[in-house]
Amino acid sequence: MQVDYIIVGFGLAGMAMAKELEDKGHSFVVLDNASQVSSRVAAGVFNPVILKRFTPVWNADEQLENLVPFYKEISQRLKKEYVMYFETLKVFKSIEDQNNWFMACDNPLLEKYMNPKILKNKVHGVQYFEGFGEVKGTGRVLVKKMLEDYTTYLKSKHQFLSDSFEYEALEVGENHVTYKNMQAKKVVFAEGYGLKENPYFNYLPLTGTKGEMLFIKAPDLKLSEQIKSALFVLPMGEDVYWVGATFNWTDKTLGATSKGRKELLEKLNSMLTVPYQVLEQFGGIRPTVKDRRPLLGKHPIHKNLIVFNGLGTRGVMIAPTAAKKLYQHVENNQPLEKELSIERFTALYPQDVSHI
Ligand SMILES: Cc1cc2nc3c(=O)[nH]c(=O)nc-3n(C[C@H](O)[C@H](O)[C@H](O)COP(=O)(O)OP(=O)(O)OC[C@H]3O[C@@H](n4cnc5c(N)ncnc54)[C@H](O)[C@@H]3O)c2cc1C
Incomplete structure (x- = not known):
C-alpha cells in the first residue's frame, strides 16, 4: 500500500492532521492503539481567558478564529453537530478576586471576552461568595463523540487501523519510509504522552x-x-x-x-x-510541555518524520491552528513560529544516537 502520510495516534492532534490532509487531497492511513485517553476524557471546553490568573490564553484570537470553521467543517463532514456555546461563570471568593477581575477587564486583549459587571444573582445549587464574573465566547466541543464518529468514517474508507505503531518496524529512507506493508512519504507522530515511547522524538521535554x-x-x-x-x-x-x-x-x-x-x-x-x-x-x-507551547516540526535528521504534540491543557483551541501551520511547514516549507517549533529544543537532541 502506498500513501502520502501515516498518522500515528488519533486524539485531537491526529484528528486535526487527518482533517488537514483530507482537505488538501492527500492520501493517508491512521494507526491508533487506544493507549492514551487525554482527548477522550477532556471536557472539550474552549475558553480564551485563563481563570486562575485572569490573563489571555496565548494567541487566543487567532485560535478562536480558526476553531469555528475547523469544527464546523468536521460537523458537515460527519453530519453531526459537535460544538456547543455557553457562558462561563467564575465564582469570586473575595473582594480581591473582584478587583482583579475589574483590572483584567481593562486589558484590551480581554475586554471582548469579560463582562465587567459583577453578577450578584445567586445560582441555585452553587455556593455563593462575592458574586460571579462572566466570560463570553466559551463553549465546548464534544470531543469523544467526534473522535468516535471520525474513526468510523475513516474505517469506512479503509484509512484507520486499530493497531499499535511499532517503531522498530519503521525503515526511514531519504524520500520515503517503509512500515510493514506500507510505503509513505511522511509519518506524523501524534501520540500524546505516548511520545515517551517514540525513539525518534523522546528527546523532547514532554512532561505530562x-x-x-x-x-x-x-x-x-x-x-x-x-x-x-x-x-x-x-x-x-x-x-x-x-x-x-x-x-x-x-x-x-x-x-x-x-x-x-x-x-x-x-x-x-x-x-x-x-x-x-x-x-x-x-x-x-x-501532553504538557514546561514552556506551555506545542511541539511541532520535522525530526532534526529525518525530515520525513514529523511531530504534532504538546497540546497541553488546551488541545481543543490550539489543534486547528497548529494543524494548519504544521501542514504549511511540512508541505510548503513555511517557517514555524519559534514558540511552536521543536527547533527550540534542538540542543537536547542526543548527538550519539543521530543514527536513529
Ligand atoms: C481530565 C482532562 C480534562 C481536559 N479538559 C480539556 C478541556 O476542557 N479543553 C481542552 O482544550 N483540553 C482539555 N484537556 C487537554 C486535552 O485533552 C489535550 O490537550 C489533548 O487531548 C491532547 O491531544 P493529543 O492528540 O495530543 O493526545 P491524546 O488525546 O493522548 O491522543 C494520542 C493518541 O495516540 C495514540 N497512541 C499513542 N501511542 C501510540 C502508538 N505507539 N501506536 C498507535 N497509537 C498510539 C493514543 O492511543 C491516543 O489515542 C484535558 C485533559 C484531561 C486529562
Missing part, C-alpha cells in the same frame, strides 16, 4: 500532567452555564455534569485513583449546596 475528572448526576442543579470555582462544573444534559479536573505532575499512570477522587469530592463539596451522585471517574495524561 495527569488529570482526573468525574461525571456526576445532580437533578437539583439546573445549570446552563459552566461554573468555575475550586473546579469546573459543566452541564452535559439530562442532569449529568462533567466535574474536574486534578493536576498531578508525578503520577504517570492511566486511570482513576482514590487520591484523585478524594481531592475532587472535597473541592466539589465546597462548591455545591445540592445533593449529587458520582457516576464515573476517569483519568488521562495531558
Whole structure:
C-alpha cells in the first residue's frame, strides 16, 4: 500500500492532521492503539481567558478564529453537530478576586471576552461568595463523540487501523519510509504522552500532567452555564455534569485513583449546596510541555518524520491552528513560529544516537 502520510495516534492532534490532509487531497492511513485517553476524557471546553490568573490564553484570537470553521467543517463532514456555546461563570471568593477581575477587564486583549459587571444573582445549587464574573465566547466541543464518529468514517474508507505503531518496524529512507506493508512519504507522530515511547522524538521535554475528572448526576442543579470555582462544573444534559479536573505532575499512570477522587469530592463539596451522585471517574495524561507551547516540526535528521504534540491543557483551541501551520511547514516549507517549533529544543537532541 502506498500513501502520502501515516498518522500515528488519533486524539485531537491526529484528528486535526487527518482533517488537514483530507482537505488538501492527500492520501493517508491512521494507526491508533487506544493507549492514551487525554482527548477522550477532556471536557472539550474552549475558553480564551485563563481563570486562575485572569490573563489571555496565548494567541487566543487567532485560535478562536480558526476553531469555528475547523469544527464546523468536521460537523458537515460527519453530519453531526459537535460544538456547543455557553457562558462561563467564575465564582469570586473575595473582594480581591473582584478587583482583579475589574483590572483584567481593562486589558484590551480581554475586554471582548469579560463582562465587567459583577453578577450578584445567586445560582441555585452553587455556593455563593462575592458574586460571579462572566466570560463570553466559551463553549465546548464534544470531543469523544467526534473522535468516535471520525474513526468510523475513516474505517469506512479503509484509512484507520486499530493497531499499535511499532517503531522498530519503521525503515526511514531519504524520500520515503517503509512500515510493514506500507510505503509513505511522511509519518506524523501524534501520540500524546505516548511520545515517551517514540525513539525518534523522546528527546523532547514532554512532561505530562495527569488529570482526573468525574461525571456526576445532580437533578437539583439546573445549570446552563459552566461554573468555575475550586473546579469546573459543566452541564452535559439530562442532569449529568462533567466535574474536574486534578493536576498531578508525578503520577504517570492511566486511570482513576482514590487520591484523585478524594481531592475532587472535597473541592466539589465546597462548591455545591445540592445533593449529587458520582457516576464515573476517569483519568488521562495531558501532553504538557514546561514552556506551555506545542511541539511541532520535522525530526532534526529525518525530515520525513514529523511531530504534532504538546497540546497541553488546551488541545481543543490550539489543534486547528497548529494543524494548519504544521501542514504549511511540512508541505510548503513555511517557517514555524519559534514558540511552536521543536527547533527550540534542538540542543537536547542526543548527538550519539543521530543514527536513529
Ligand atoms: C481530565 C482532562 C480534562 C481536559 N479538559 C480539556 C478541556 O476542557 N479543553 C481542552 O482544550 N483540553 C482539555 N484537556 C487537554 C486535552 O485533552 C489535550 O490537550 C489533548 O487531548 C491532547 O491531544 P493529543 O492528540 O495530543 O493526545 P491524546 O488525546 O493522548 O491522543 C494520542 C493518541 O495516540 C495514540 N497512541 C499513542 N501511542 C501510540 C502508538 N505507539 N501506536 C498507535 N497509537 C498510539 C493514543 O492511543 C491516543 O489515542 C484535558 C485533559 C484531561 C486529562
